[in-house]
Amino acid sequence: THWKHGGIVGVFGYGGGIVGRYSDMPDRFPGVAHFHTVRLNQPSSKFYSTEKLRAICDLWEKYGSGMTNMHGSTGDMVLLGTTTEHLEPLFYELTHDLKQDLGGSGSNLRTPSCCLxxxxxxxxxxDTQAICHSLTMHYQDEIHRPAFPYKFKFKFSGCPNDCVASIAxxxxxxxxxxxxxxxxxQAGVQGYIKGEYKSNGGAHADRDWGAFDIDKEVLALCPTQCMRMKGDELEINDAECTRCMHCINVMPRALKPGKDQGATLLVGAKxxxxxxxxxxxxxxxxIKVDQSDDFQVDH
Ligand code: HEM
Ligand code: HEM
Ligand code: SF4
Ligand code: SF4
Structure with missing residues (x-):
């Protein structure tokens, strides 16, 4: 079939969370005359109980196509394909029985998401989960009622590995x-050099790459060249380190992020x-991330 984009469709009181889709040829394809997408706000880090997942799937079999996308690139749990008449009953049971809410879509604050x-x-x-949850609760109005000229997204990663790809x-x-x-x-560093520990937590152990070579695999790949071995001691010129995580990823039993922890803020990926x-x-x-006043303290 050929799909028709857009059309405002939703539930009473909300301006987002449901993406309207219609077939251009409803006479020939009556089964998909409407095929709206419903976005559910996922919990922080996507931790569910199987009971909750089963309940959501059952609800979607009852009111929608049964097809899901876990999870959408937005972060939400995406339920694909339902009709306009089913939206209000679905929303009622979702919020009252399952205690689950819609996510964002269109020109609103999109469902915030975070790494583990x-x-x-x-x-x-x-604590990525705490800030993600706290800001989701704080900005409920912005998530459900589009007031912006375009969408807006927050994403939270706990370290520069950026597992939620927030930078992009x-x-x-x-x-x-x-x-x-x-x-x-330093004992950990020696453990890797002597081959007692597998580099990258064993992630490359499926093939024989030869003996671990700290010069080749760590020092030479440091993007700012700020590491060196002085005898048996590993030295890092931390003023030059860009926190790329490479050395920490390769030798997790030897290296860890520093103790004075916080976050970097970036804007404008598109x-x-x-x-x-x-x-x-x-x-x-x-910036220090301070939970004591719902993350609103300015440092
Ligand atoms: C062979 C078939 C298909 C392939 C290979 C495919 C592939 C993909 C991929 C790679 C994404 C991005 C996933 C993500 O990052 O979340 C995506 C998203 C999506 N797909 Fe498909 N898809 C297929 C069929 C369908 C069908 C049949 C529908 C609907 C009838 C559909 C609706 C969507 C929607 C609505 C999204 C966006 C979800 C979001 O909000 O992130 N796809 N698809
Ligand atoms: C020529 C064909 C199409 C083009 C060029 C197109 C392009 C786009 C673009 C640019 C976005 C916004 C992406 C973003 O910034 O997040 C989007 C979103 C989306 N599109 Fe399409 N699209 C096409 C066809 C379709 C069709 C046929 C469907 C479904 C039947 C579809 C479903 C969606 C959905 C569910 C979204 C997410 C809406 C939202 O985030 O609020 N698109 N599309
Ligand atoms: S590696 Fe970093 S971004 Fe990935 S889950 Fe751990 S803290 Fe989060
Ligand atoms: S985290 Fe710092 S020291 Fe380690 S490889 Fe990256 S830039 Fe170099």
Whole structure:
């Protein structure tokens, strides 16, 4: 079939969360005359219980096509294909029985998303889940009622590995970092050199790449060339380090982010059709992330 774009469709009181789609040939394809997309706000880091997932799938079998996209590039859980008549009953059961809400779409604040953060990852320099949840609650009006000329996105990564690709995918990108020195465990460094530990946590162990070579695999690949071996000691000139995470990723038992942790703020990533993807620009190199006043304290 040929699809018709757009058309305002939604639930009472909300201006976002549902993306209207119609077939241009409803007579020939009555089954997909309407095929609206419903976005559900995912929990921080996408932790669900199987019970909740089953309930959402059952609800979508009842009111929609049963097809899902887990998860959309927006971060949301995306339910593909329903009709206008089904939207209000779906929304009622979703919010009242499942205690789940719609996400963002159109020119509103899109559903904020975050990496696993401190829940699973030792590198997280701030609590990504807490800030994602807190800002989602704080900006409920902006998420559900489009008031902007264009969409706006927050994304939160706990460290510069940027697992949610916030630097490419969000209007305001919050990336964990540290402003003191990388923590070095010299015995750990020796463990890698002697082959006692697998580099990259064993991620490349499926093939024999030969013995680990710290010069080739770490020092030479440091983008600012700020590392060197002085005898058996690894030295890092932290003033030159750009926090790229390479050395930490290769030798996680030897190196860790510093202890004075916070975040870097960047703005303006976008993907215009003609120019291609553009990364965000750094505006605040370091800010402490303080949970005590719902993340609103200015440092
Ligand atoms: C062989 C078939 C298909 C392929 C290979 C495909 C591939 C993809 C890919 C790679 C994405 C981006 C995923 C992400 O990052 O979230 C995507 C998104 C999407 N697809 Fe498909 N797709 C297929 C069929 C369909 C069909 C049949 C529909 C609807 C009837 C559909 C609707 C969508 C929508 C609405 C999104 C955007 C979801 C969001 O908001 O992020 N796709 N698809
Ligand atoms: C010539 C064909 C199409 C073009 C050039 C096109 C282009 C686009 C663009 C530029 C966006 C906004 C992306 C962004 O900035 O996030 C978008 C969003 C989207 N498109 Fe299309 N599209 C086409 C066809 C379709 C069709 C046929 C469907 C479904 C049947 C579809 C479903 C969607 C959905 C679900 C979104 C997300 C809307 C939202 O985020 O609010 N598109 N499309
Ligand atoms: S972005 Fe960093 S902190 Fe978050 S999951 Fe990835 S590696 Fe861990
Ligand atoms: S984090 Fe990157 S820039 Fe910093 S010392 Fe390690 S490899 Fe070099």
């Amino acid at each position: 953060g401190k829940a699973r990852c030792e590198w997280s320099c701030y 995918r969000s209007a305001l990108s919050v990336i964990g970092t540290w402003r003191d020195d990388i923590q070095i465990n 993907a215009p059709i003609l120019d291609g993807a553009q990364f965000a620009t750094m505006i605040v190199p370091f």
